[in-house]
Amino acid sequence: MGKPRKIITNPAGTDADTNNVSDHFPPSYPDNGDDLRRYQGLYKAALAGDWETAERTFKSDPDAKTAIISVGPETALLLAISMGRTQFIKKLVQLLSPEDLEMEDSNGQTALHFAAMYGSLDAVKTLIDRHRTLTQIINAEGFTALHTAAIFNSKAVMWYLTLKTTDDPPGRPFTGPKAGSLIQGLVWSGSYDICLHLLERYPDLARVTNECGRGMLEALTDKPSDFKSGCKLNFWQRCIYHLIPEEVELDQTPPRLFSNDVEDPLVNTRISPTSTTYWTRVRQWSIQTAWKAQDYFAFGAIKCIQDEKYKHKCTQRLVEITCQVIANGMTPREILQFFASQYILRSAAEPGIVEIISICLQYFPYLIWVKSTFATALQSAVTLRREKVLSLMLEKNAITKALSNTKDGFGQEILQFAAKLSPYPELSSVSCPALQMQRELQWFKAVEKFVHPQVRVHADKYGQTAGELFTREHQELIRDAEKWMKDTSSSCMVVSTLIATVVFAAAFTVPGGDVDGKGIPIFLNERVFMLFAVSDALALFSSTTSILMFLSILTARYAEEDFLRDLPQRLILGFTSLFLAVATMMVAFGATLYMVLNERFHWILFPIIALTAIPVALFAKSQLPLLIFMVQSTHGARIFHHQKIWQSD
Structure with a gap:
């Protein structure tokens, strides 16, 4: 290593013409x-x-x-x-x-x-x-x-x-001036298993920084999707996630790279032998075999969720190791300087990484008193609508209540941050303007309940309260929400009216006609006729209810508070009754068709069921997600679920 190394230079040994050439070619460009x-x-x-x-x-x-x-x-x-x-x-x-x-x-x-x-x-x-x-x-x-x-x-x-x-x-x-760049690059590449392997040998890698003063903990704040709080899973994926056994432990053993059959494993999991008893080994072997079998039959779908869970455990473990290294090797003053210089809590609050904030406050409880770290993180959580972070921070105690009423450098409290319009990425995550407005109101009301009553009527330097600021910021959104609800109600009311007209006429022109003009239906004694009568009546009642609900929306006053519960409830009832009207109308049509054709085509029942189910399924696929989201948003759990940072002994 002591010998001078060769440098690839101009082989001809002459200087290249640098006039307008050095801007286009490397310094060692050979001109021969x-x-x-x-x-x-x-x-x-x-x-x-x-x-x-x-x-x-x-x-x-x-x-x-x-x-x-x-x-x-x-x-x-x-x-x-x-x-x-x-x-x-x-x-x-x-x-x-x-x-x-x-x-x-x-x-x-x-x-x-x-x-x-x-x-x-x-x-x-x-x-x-x-x-x-x-x-x-x-x-x-x-x-x-x-x-x-x-x-x-x-x-x-x-x-x-x-x-x-x-x-x-x-x-x-691992210990030189570029160690911070190395650990940061490994974190950005998602190589958490390598990070854990290196931290066992070089613990100080957890707190080193690069030339810009950024370390591993701040690099982790750039990877919110690799934490459980930032992982987007649907209902079935969440069920599988929680069913994955906890026996799957972190494995810091590097992959076998010295054989000809080289793999590129993103994640390795193994069953950690916590006991040497025979039955424990049998149980662990059974779990391992079961998960290998499900990987084979599920075509890797469950394995992807298992990898996600492993990744979440890795990132959480990295945060814990970092806090342990900082706690053991730095004084409280140095710790405060470390977190203040890198804005770690604020950087974690902006993408909504609850795990970093929770673990850091567990190791360093006094950080909550530092306005430059905790209060700034609290303001970022309110501004960016990070409900999980705010739920963690809004625990009812004197510390958080005191800091929630503090002002930033421009004299604004967190209620005024909540009164501002959400950033576009968060606002667009809600499906329609009406529900966006509802979500904005829910946020403002939730923060308003938490702050001191005096803050609610306190005016800023422009002479406006938080409520007035909310109204001014959301004027355009209210107009968009009103237009969307009116357009939706008008379209749905046309469909409801058509259904009501059809099923009303069908009640007086029963299939098969009546007996000698006496008004008694020919198929009155058939069981399928009762199915027709009941479904036709339900379709009429449902479509009429839907018309009334959509009409009430069209004639509403559209006040700011109406978007919180009143208008969404009417829309939910209108959509539900319209869906029921479509379904029962198709049932009535299928029953009529069966009564008319059953004598000649005995096999007609199953094709009728299949064909009548198609429009119902299409309508459910297109409108049911919106209906479910509205029900959850209006009648579901509150935005904030107070979480405890410090558990009692």
Whole structure:
């Protein structure tokens, strides 16, 4: 490592014309066109992996093995690595000396940096087997090949380089000045298992920072979807998530990268043997076998949810390790400075990562008194509508009640933050303007109940209270909500009116007619006739109810408070009755068709059931999600569920 390394420079030894050329080509761009033309065949051979052509060139010109053959400037080895020509690389490396493998380009990057960038594990293995200390060479930015692999997210290469790279100079990737960049790159790439593996050997990686002052904890705030609080699962996925056994523990054992059958495992799980008894081992083996079987039969769908749960446990464990390292190695003053300088609580509150805030406050309870950290996080949670974070922070105690009434640098309380219109990403997550307005009102009312009554009537520097600010901020949304509800009600009322007209007429023109003009239906004694009569009556009553509900919406006053419960309840009742009217109308039609055709076509029952179910299913698919969302939003659980940060003994 002490020998000077070769630098890929101008092979002709002349200075290139820098007049308007340095802006377009690298500093070491070779201006000798004869050399590039001479190696054009080798250039094509390296790109295509044609070893026979390259070998003939090397025999006739030994210097071609390390010569620059492109304007990159690149050698044949770098070109082959860039194209992933594994066999070409293996044969060429055997012809090169270890010193030749240390050649650097204009950015100080060796062939190992290029292999890590491309993500070729075979190329990385070939280079390291030939020259063991290549892992310690740094480029112009001070990055080792492991740094490069982390930046370009080559998981299998990262694991291999993690096991082969040491903390020796000049790189010192785990304790040196670039250690913060390494752990940050690993977090951004989602390589949490590698992070846990490294933290066992180098615990201080949990608190080191890069040149910008950012560390692992702040990097985790950029990955909200890798925490349980930020994971978006549907109903069935949530059920499977909770059914996954807790025996699946974190496994920090690296994958087997030394066999020919190399995998690229994103996550590895194993059953942790907590006991050595026979029955415990049998139970653990049974669980392991059951999960392997479900992976096979469920085509990996359950495995994806299991991987998500493993990822959530990894990120939570990383936060816990970071807090432990900080608590053991820093004084309270240094801890306050650490959290204040990186704005960790605020950075976690903005994407809604509850786990980071909860764990940090469990280890460092005094952070809640620091206005620059906790109060700012509280304001961010209110402004960005992070209900889980706010539920955690709004625990009823003197600390949070005192901080909830504090003002920011512009003299605004959190109620005034709640009065402002939600940011577009959060506002657009709700399906329609009416429900968006309802959600805004729910947020404002929830925060209003928590703050001191005096804050509700307190005017800001512009002379307006929080309620007046809410009205001004939501004027356009109220207009959009009113227009949406009127348009929806008008369209649905037309459908309800048509259904009411049809089923009303069907009640007086019963199928089959009557007996000798006496008004007694011919099919009166048939059981299917009772099905027709009941479904026709239900369709009439439901459609009439739907008409009345939509009419009441059209004639409503559309006051601000009406969007909280009154108008949504009317819309829910209107949609429900309309859905019931459509379903019962189709049942009545199917019963009529069966009575008329049953004598001739005895098999007609099942086709009728199938055909009448199609429009009902289509209507349910298109409108039922909106109806369910409205019911949950109007009559579901409250926005805030107070969560305890500190559990009592």
